[in-house]
Amino acid sequence: MTLRDRFVDARQHVQDALDAVSRIKKSEDRVVVKYRSKNQQLNFMCDAEALVGYGTLLDLCSEHTIVIGFPGSAMLECLLNDIRFFPFWDYRLHQQNRYFCMDAVQRLIDTVHVARSGGELYDNLVHQRVYKPGRSKTQLLHQNGIQLHRIVDEILTLNNKINT
Amino acid sequence: MASFEINYDNIRDVDRYLHIDDPDKYDAEIESVTEKLWDGMDEFQELLHPFFTTYLQSNLLRPLYIHHLALQQLQAEYKNIDIAASTIILDIVAKSLDIRLLPERGFHDEEFFLVRNYHFSMSDSLYRRRWKGMLIFFRDIYTELACRFRQVDVLHIDGGKLDKDLSRIPRAMSAFRVPRRKSKRLDCDVNAISDQVRKNISSMDVSIPHECILELVEKGVLRYLPDVMNRIGTLTEFIEKHDVKLVIASSVTHEDHLCLLAAARLSGIKSLIVPHGFSLAGNPFLDRYIDYQATLTSIERCYEGTEQYPLKASWFEREV
Numbered sequence: 001m002t003l004r005d006r007f008v009d010a011r012q013h014v015q016d017a018l019d020a021v022s023r024i025k026k027s028e029d030r031v032v033v034k035y036r037s038k039n040q041q042l043n044f045m046c047d048a049e050a051l052v053g054y055g056t057l058l059d060l061c062s063e064h065t066i067v068i069g070f071p072g073s074a075m076l077e078c079l080l081n082d083i084r085f086f087p088f089w090d091y092r093l094h095q096q097n098r099y100f101c102m103d104a105v106q107r108l109i110d111t112v113h114v115a116r117s118g119g120e121l122y123d124n125l126v127h128q129r130v131y132k133p134g135r136s137k138t139q140l141l142h143q144n145g146i147q148l149h150r151i152v153d154e155i156l157t158l159n160n161k162i163n164t
Numbered sequence: 165m166a167s168f169e170i171n172y173d174n175i176r177d178v179d180r181y182l183h184i185d186d187p188d189k190y191d192a193e194i195e196s197v198t199e200k201l202w203d204g205m206d207e208f209q210e211l212l213h214p215f216f217t218t219y220l221q222s223n224l225l226r227p228l229y230i231h232h233l234a235l236q237q238l239q240a241e242y243k244n245i246d247i248a249a250s251t252i253i254l255d256i257v258a259k260s261l262d263i264r265l266l267p268e269r270g271f272h273d274e275e276f277f278l279v280r281n282y283h284f285s286m287s288d289s290l291y292r293r294r295w296k297g298m299l300i301f302f303r304d305i306y307t308e309l310a311c312r313f314r315q316v317d318v319l320h321i322d323g324g325k326l327d328k329d330l331s332r333i334p335r336a337m338s339a340f341r342v343p344r345r346k347s348k349r350l351d352c353d354v355n356a357i358s359d360q361v362r363k364n365i366s367s368m369d370v371s372i373p374h375e376c377i378l379e380l381v382e383k384g385v386l387r388y389l390p391d392v393m394n395r396i397g398t399l400t401e402f403i404e405k406h407d408v409k410l411v412i413a414s415s416v417t418h419e420d421h422l423c424l425l426a427a428a429r430l431s432g433i434k435s436l437i438v439p440h441g442f443s444l445a446g447n448p449f450l451d452r453y454i455d456y457q458a459t460l461t462s463i464e465r466c467y468e469g470t471e472q473y474p475l476k477a478s479w480f481e482r483e484v
Contacts, residue, residue, distance in 0.1 A: 001226045003187035006179040039275045043176060055325065073441035076460070080480060096191035098448045099218050099417075101465035105444055108463050141461055145476030148412075148438060149332040151458055152318060154473075156409055159434060 005093040007043070014044045016118030017068050017088055024125050034060060058083075068121065071108055079112075079130070079137050086124050090116040111135045168242040172249040175272060181241075182234040190233070193370055194225045197377065200368065201385075204360050208352060211426050214449040215392060216385045218417040223277055224253070224384045225377070231257045232372045239263070251276050256379050260372075282388060283340055283420045284395035304343035311337075316406050319399070321421050323414035323440035325479040330412070339399060339411070339424050347397030350430075354393055358386045392419055399427035409433055414440040416447040425454060438475060439464065 001007075014033070021031055033048045034057055035041040041052055051060065057074050058081065061067065067078050071087035078085035091114065094100045108114060113129045115121035123129070131137075146154075170178060184190070198221040202212045235257050238245055245263045247254055251273050258265050273279045318336035330336065365377050402408065411428040413421035416437060428435040436456040442464070452469035459466065460475055 001222055001230075003182075003184065003190045003226065003230060006182060006230055007176055008180045011176070039277070042275055072443060076442045077480070096188050096195070097222070098195050099222050099445045101444060101446050101448075104446075104463055104465045108444060111463065139462075141480065142459070142474030142476070145460070145474045147332070147476050147478070148326070148329040148458065149334070151456075151473045151475065152333050152336075152410065152412070152436070155434060155436065155456060156317060159409065 002094055002097045004096070005090070009093070011044055013088070013090065014046055017121060018046060018048055020118050020122040020125060021068065023122055032060065066125070068125075071112070071114060075112075076140055079140055082137075084128070084130060086121060086130065087112055087114045088121050089114055092116060111139050166242060167244040167246065168238060169246045169248055170250075170254065172270065172272070175249045175251075175254075178238075178254075179230045179234050181238045182230055183237060184233060190229050190371060191226075194221050194229060197221075197225060197365065197368060197370065200364055201361060201381075203364050205357055208357060211396075211429065212357075214416075214425075214447050214453060215419055215422050216388075217449055218445075218447050219280060219419075220381070220385060223280075224380055227251075227253050227276070227278075228256065228376060228380055229372060232260065232376060235261055235263060252278055252383055253380065256376050260376050278384075280384075280419075282391065284344060284423060285388065285391050300344075303341070304345075307337075307341045307343060311406055317409045318412060319403065319408050319410075319424060320412035321414060321424055323418065323421065325440050326414055326438065326477070328478045329438075333412075336412075340420075342399055342402045344395070345398060347394050347401055349397035349401045350393050352393055354390045357393075358389060361386060388419070392423060395423040396426045396430065399424055400430045403427055403431040403433060410436060412436045412438060414438050416450055417445075422447075425450075429453065436473075437467075437470075439477075 018031070025031060031048050033046055033050050035044070035050060035052045036054050038052055041050055057067070058077055061078065061081070061083050063082065065083050067074065067083060067085045068088050069075065069085070070089050075085045075087055091100070091105050091109070095102060110132060112131055112135070113124050115124050198217040201217065201220070202209050202215070205212060231253055235245070239261060246266055247258050247263060248266045248269050250258070250265065250269045250271055252271070255265060257263070315335050316337045318333055319339045319342070320330050320333070320336055321339045322330055361381065362378060365381060366374050368374070370377060403411070410433060411424045413424050413435065414437070415421040425435050434455045436458065437454055438458040439460055442460055444465070446465040450467050454467060454470055456473060457467050457470040458473040458475035460477060460480070466472060
């Protein structure tokens, strides 16, 4: 939240996403709004079918699903599973909030198309634009990732050597 | 001029009445309040700097500013405003602007994410229920005994989704199992720290009345400060007593996790932060506060002064 991004603006953002979807959806398509919690649902109430759950997004998806949302964990989960995810977030409204790291935001928008408005979202949906040219899901996660227990082992071994 | 009532049906619409020319000015002011909150604390300034700051600026101060400025504009349009549905913030603003608070009004703080649950809070409802208190008492005794026979190298807190990854670490224990008790490890005067915070706020150049910010900080921050300092103390004692070598936190904004990082700092052991999801947000006051950071992607924020590790998290191994 910033003074440019009030509650009413955030709610309008949800409605803008639904409007963009209604312009491209076919009659047989099912549109679901998935909320993380009941309180989130209360705050962003809309007319579409609603489901509430934490960490359950992938259970709702198949290879035909299109997901629209904030570029967070859900985006990574979907894109890594080849589910088309269209990030929708007006990051310009958050430039004055130190909580958001604008360097990280820049790296994100260098990698994927982040729609800032309903119009941009509609364009991305129609043209199926997810990744920026030359980018793919291989840029999303570290390719040389190490499991947590191995990282811990490395740190402890290193510090043990320093201390002895 | 007609009357206006804020009730449950329109409480989410109040900020619609905010019309300001220079929103960035207020945002900069809010950032400045959080930046200077812990100034003048001597040795505790650095330790406390990451605490409550992101929660304060995002969840508390911004809604306070938005509601104060919006209700001021509503007052110019309506002679009488009644509040029949409220939050901690609406109440503060109403008192400041002399707006009528109906005695039977309902409170909806949880719906607006204005309530934070802290595991370290000694006065939480869990402790107030006798049978749960007894269970915790026996669990604490068990933990104490178990730690006498088993080395604990790593203390960690799972912010979510990391249970599998954390369970693979040998000689590790959740910091939530470290008993909550009174600690004398930190030699600090919490009242003096609170007074300094009040002094800091009172001397700031702000656009809304100081009293509003002071009351909000009192209810959202200072109320928890004794428990925060105590928890840092108990965790530090545990780390020193059991020769813990590393702590792992998985949230950079929640005080349960920050207490663990602060305890590591005080006891001079290493700290590692791991993400429990992908986030573009962070805690700007953790630069040079932690030793290691694991990230999922090269997109995430990297904290200054940390050695970086690329993480392969098991929750991404899940497939459709």
